[in-house]
Amino acid sequence: MSTDRLISYSEAINEALQEEMRRDADIVLMGEDIGSYGGVFKVTKGLYSEFGAERVIDTPISETGFIGAGVGAAMTGLIPIIEIMWIDFTLVALDQIVNQAAKLKYMSGGQTSIPLVIRTQGGGGRGNGAQHSQSLETIFAHIPGLKVVAPSTPYDAKGLLKTAVREGSPVIFIEHKMLYNQKGHVPLESYTIPLGQSDVKRRGKDVTLVSLSRMVLFSLEAAELLSQEGIEVEVIDLRTLVPLDLAAVIQSVKQTHRVVIVHEATGAYGWGAEISARIQEEAFDELDAPIVRVTAEDTPVPYNLNLEKEMLPQVKDIVNAIRKSIQ
Amino acid sequence: MSKYMNKHLLDEASWKWDEKLVLQAWRLLNLIREFEEKSIEMYKAGLMGGSLHSYIGQEAVAAGMGMVMEPQDYMTMTYRGRGQALAKGADPYRLFAEMMGRADGYCQGKGGPMHIASSELGILGANGIVGAGIPIAVGAAFTSKLKKQQRVSVTFFGDGATNQGAFHEGLNLAAVFKLPVVFVCENNLYSEMTPIKDSLLNEHIAERGAAYRIPSVIVDGNDIRAVHEVGQEAMARARAGGGPTFIEAKTYRLVGHMFGDSESYRERAEVERWRQKEPLIQFKELCLNLNLLPEETLSAVTEEIRNQIGDAYELARKASEPELEEIFTHVY
Numbered sequence: 195m196s197t198d199r200l201i202s203y204s205e206a207i208n209e210a211l212q213e214e215m216r217r218d219a220d221i222v223l224m225g226e227d228i229g230s231y232g233g234v235f236k237v238t239k240g241l242y243s244e245f246g247a248e249r250v251i252d253t254p255i256s257e258t259g260f261i262g263a264g265v266g267a268a269m270t271g272l273i274p275i276i277e278i279m280w281i282d283f284t285l286v287a288l289d290q291i292v293n294q295a296a297k298l299k300y301m302s303g304g305q306t307s308i309p310l311v312i313r314t315q316g317g318g319g320r321g322n323g324a325q326h327s328q329s330l331e332t333i334f335a336h337i338p339g340l341k342v343v344a345p346s347t348p349y350d351a352k353g354l355l356k357t358a359v360r361e362g363s364p365v366i367f368i369e370h371k372m373l374y375n376q377k378g379h380v381p382l383e384s385y386t387i388p389l390g391q392s393d394v395k396r397r398g399k400d401v402t403l404v405s406l407s408r409m410v411l412f413s414l415e416a417a418e419l420l421s422q423e424g425i426e427v428e429v430i431d432l433r434t435l436v437p438l439d440l441a442a443v444i445q446s447v448k449q450t451h452r453v454v455i456v457h458e459a460t461g462a463y464g465w466g467a468e469i470s471a472r473i474q475e476e477a478f479d480e481l482d483a484p485i486v487r488v489t490a491e492d493t494p495v496p497y498n499l500n501l502e503k504e505m506l507p508q509v510k511d512i513v514n515a516i517r518k519s520i521q
Numbered sequence: 522m523s524k525y526m527n528k529h530l531l532d533e534a535s536w537k538w539d540e541k542l543v544l545q546a547w548r549l550l551n552l553i554r555e556f557e558e559k560s561i562e563m564y565k566a567g568l569m570g571g572s573l574h575s576y577i578g579q580e581a582v583a584a585g586m587g588m589v590m591e592p593q594d595y596m597t598m599t600y601r602g603r604g605q606a607l608a609k610g611a612d613p614y615r616l617f618a619e620m621m622g623r624a625d626g627y628c629q630g631k632g633g634p635m636h637i638a639s640s641e642l643g644i645l646g647a648n649g650i651v652g653a654g655i656p657i658a659v660g661a662a663f664t665s666k667l668k669k670q671q672r673v674s675v676t677f678f679g680d681g682a683t684n685q686g687a688f689h690e691g692l693n694l695a696a697v698f699k700l701p702v703v704f705v706c707e708n709n710l711y712s713e714m715t716p717i718k719d720s721l722l723n724e725h726i727a728e729r730g731a732a733y734r735i736p737s738v739i740v741d742g743n744d745i746r747a748v749h750e751v752g753q754e755a756m757a758r759a760r761a762g763g764g765p766t767f768i769e770a771k772t773y774r775l776v777g778h779m780f781g782d783s784e785s786y787r788e789r790a791e792v793e794r795w796r797q798k799e800p801l802i803q804f805k806e807l808c809l810n811l812n813l814l815p816e817e818t819l820s821a822v823t824e825e826i827r828n829q830i831g832d833a834y835e836l837a838r839k840a841s842e843p844e845l846e847e848i849f850t851h852v853y
Contacts, residue, residue: 222667248667254697259656259690266660269645270595271668274660289687293650294657302638302646303629304851338852363853 197382204237204374206348207313210355211238211275213384215245218273221359224251224260225277225313234279235315235374257287261312265295268310273359281316281368282325295364296339309362311355315369317408317458318506322371324494327502329407329459334366335435335468341389342435344368346410348378350433353387361389370408390437394446398426401516402446404469405456406432409488409507413456416512427454427516435465443469444477451482452519456512461489486515525731529740531747538746542588543813544822546745549584550801551823553604555830556613560603560620563834564780569620571633576604578743578775581800582707583608583677585748589756590675595643595661597654598677600635602647605677609642613830617837624843631847643672652678652685655704659691662700662759673759675703681712683726689733692767696733701759703752704730704767707742709774714786730767742770743800746807775799 201209215221223238223245229252232239242250253260257278264274278284284291295308318327335342343358343365345351351369358365395410396417405413410431417427428446432439447453453473455466466487473485491505538546557577564573576583579601587608590596598605603616611627619626620634627639638646645661648654658676665672682688683706695702706726710717723729730737736758741747748770755766773795777784784792796802808814 254690254693256690256694258687259659259694262653262656262687262691263660263663263694266595266597266645266657266662266674267664268660269657270661270664272664289650289653290656294648294653298638298646299853300851301628301632301636302640302851303627303631305628305638305640306645341853 198379199382200377201348201380202374203348203351203369203376203378204235206352206378206380207237207355207369208239208241210352211241212244214356214359215241215249220271221273221275222249222251222267223275223277224253224264226253226255226279228252228277233277235371238277257283258290261287261290262294264310265290265298265308268308269298269306273309275311275313275359278312278314280326281314281330282328284312284314284330291334291340292337296337299363300339307362308364310364311358311367312364313367313369315371317370317372318495318502319372319408321497321499321502323497327495329457329490331368331435332459332463332465335465339364340436341365342368343389343433344370344407344435345433346373346407346431348376348380350387350393350431352380353385354389354433356386357389368407372408387433389434390439392433392439392442393431394428395431396427396429398428398450400426400450401428401452401454401519402443402450403427403429403454403456403516404432404443405429406435407458409456409458412507412509413512415509416516419509419513420516425516425520440472440476443473447473447477447480451480453481453485454488454512454515454519455485456488456507458490458506460492461487462492464489483519486519488512488515523728523731525734526725526727526737526739529738529747529751531744531750536746540814543808545588546584546749547804547808547814547819547822548826549587549608550580550745550804551826553580553583553607554801555826556603556607556616559830559834561780563617563620568838569634570622571635572779573634574601574779575776576601578795578799579707579709579772580604581745581748581804582705582742582770582772585745586675586705586752588749589752590673593643593672595645595658595665595672595674596676597645597658598647599651599654599679600647600649601679602637602677603634606637606639606644606647609644611637611639611642611644613833614836617834618840621837621840622842623837623840625837625840629847630843631851652682652687654678655682655688655691656694659695659700659702662695662702663698665701666698671760673701673703673756675705677705677707679712680706680708680710680717680726681720683729684712684720692730692733692735695765696735699764701762702765703755703759704735704765706767706769708769708771711774711778711786713778714782716786725769727767727769730769735765735767737767737769739769739771742772743798743803745800745804
């Protein structure tokens with residue numbers, strides 16, 4: 195019998211780490227301040243005392259160095275889970291992620307594999323400014339060799355992280371800083387969620403809304419508001435960009451014939467454009483209206499909270515986009 | 522001079538190798554040289570893509586380290602790295618095949634000359650990005666330490682790499698975590714086409730190792746005996762849990778950065794001066810002067826290896842192309 199409880203997104207991730215580290219002694223954590231301090235978002239809290247300094251490794255502020263070391267460790271028998279405190283800092287180490295981790299299996303003709311998870315957090319909403327608020331999932335989704343996960347709920351975060359650790363190839367696991375304190379139902383029993391399987395977070399017949407991470411929560415709010423007017427929105431949480439569950443999106447489009455795509459990343463060349471293109475390639479005849487995108491403005495994230503809020507997609511923007519789609 | 526840095530001086534009077542070692546050294550030097558000469562022929566014949574970065578002149582570094590590495594040890598190297606691969610035991614046929622993009626190549630033709638890797642030989646990979654192999658080798662050493670495997674990571678890189686962040690971060694991590702890594706900087710005086718003296722102010726690059734409190738040694742990279750001696754000490758320190766060592770091997774690339782390089786950045790006279798003390802000539806003279814091996818034996822080895830390389834090359838020329846489906850394998 196399932197024993198359900200409410201725990202936070204950060205607690206769910208912490209549990210996934212703990213369970214996986216207990217299951218497999220080859221798993222090590224690396225990152226800045228993740229040891230006895232427990233990480234700046236407290237996601238690794240308690241793991242240092244259970245697994246010790248050998249497996250929960252505080253690194254120098256040296257992202258290229260320790261992501262590179264993670265790649266080398268992954269090639270030689272460990273499964274490193276690396277915490278990059280802010281997704282913005284992955285940019286310092288893109289060579290090790292994009293040129294090394296993503297390509298070494300391919301370039302070696304399959305001789306090696308890189309079982310590596312890079313856990314990081316992105317997104318805006320708390321006035322962290324332009325270098326601590328970005329949504330960069332598209333950069334990684336664009337690179338063959340990387341899988342990209344961005345969960346919206348504690349349940350998804352735990353199940354997807356456990357799968358990511360067992361995936362045997364590099365996974366960029368993107369958490370959202372505004373979700374860490376969000377609570378949700380998580381069973382006590384162990385479970386995993388496969389990558390590449392989207393989740394319908396709300397059923398609806400009028401419009402298909404495609405989103406992930408924090409924007410799923412905003413989209414559900416928008417759907418609830420519109421439901422009061424009799425507009426039923428189907429909210430699909432992609433959960434992973436790579437692999438992409440396009441089939442589920444197409445299936446929904448065949449029912450609703452209308453699509454709204456919502457992401458927190460900036461719009462130009464963002465993943466919404468990719469989804470839009472794929473839908474029209476595979477289901478052009480099913481569309482009764484142009485696909486609408488809701489994204490951040492194409493600017494850096496401003497510090498001022500009013501400006502930040504205006505720059506990032508809000509519930510009202512999603513509501514407007516859905517109205518536009520069904521006009 | 523920092524207490525972490527010293528200049529190696531070979532004690533000529535007490536130096537002694539048995540015939541087996543002398544032959545091993547001579548074979549390795551020739552193997553690399555002949556392979557590199559044949560590679561130029563291959564490139565000129567239009568049988569390979571991209572660029573060819575030749576190792577001619579620097580053979581004593583790879584060969585000397587190759588003599589002290591164990592099969593289980595890990596290695597990363599650079600796009601100039603076929604010499605180190607051979608020193609680690611790579612099969613010339615599979616190297617040529619890879620350079621020609623054939624299915625029998627180490628990477629099934631999907632890596633190419635800049636990305637030679639062999640999991641069975643502990644070759645984690647050559648790298649097309651300057652300095653990128655350094656933190657990867659550090660990570661392998663991390664595994665070795667955690668799993669108590671006594672496997673040492675040896676990472677080869679050029680003088681130019683020492684201006685990269687990855688170099689400094691890798692050295693610092695190895696020092697802080699006391700990892701079994703041997704950093705081998707092959708200072709060939711030029712980072713690609715730019716004299717290294719224009720790119721850093723240090724008199725010796727070993728100063729940079731010492732700055733991280735890593736025992737650092739400057740060695741004559743054209744003398745295989747000297748490389749062997751410092752390499753042996755470094756490997757022993759790493760294996761015994763004593764942490765990393767930094768080796769600056771002073772050497773010289775006798776050919777261009779890549780085939781076709783105009784070499785306008787250096788005088789022919791400079792190249793000729795270095796040619797007088799290139800590693801094969803040096804070692805051959807030593808063998809003759811000290812009566813270690815007779816001329817006939819030395820020449821016979823060269824001849825035998827030349828034939829071996831020629832055969833491997835001809836065989837690789839006939840090797841199959843990979844299937845088109847291989848585009849889509851090994852992506853994830």
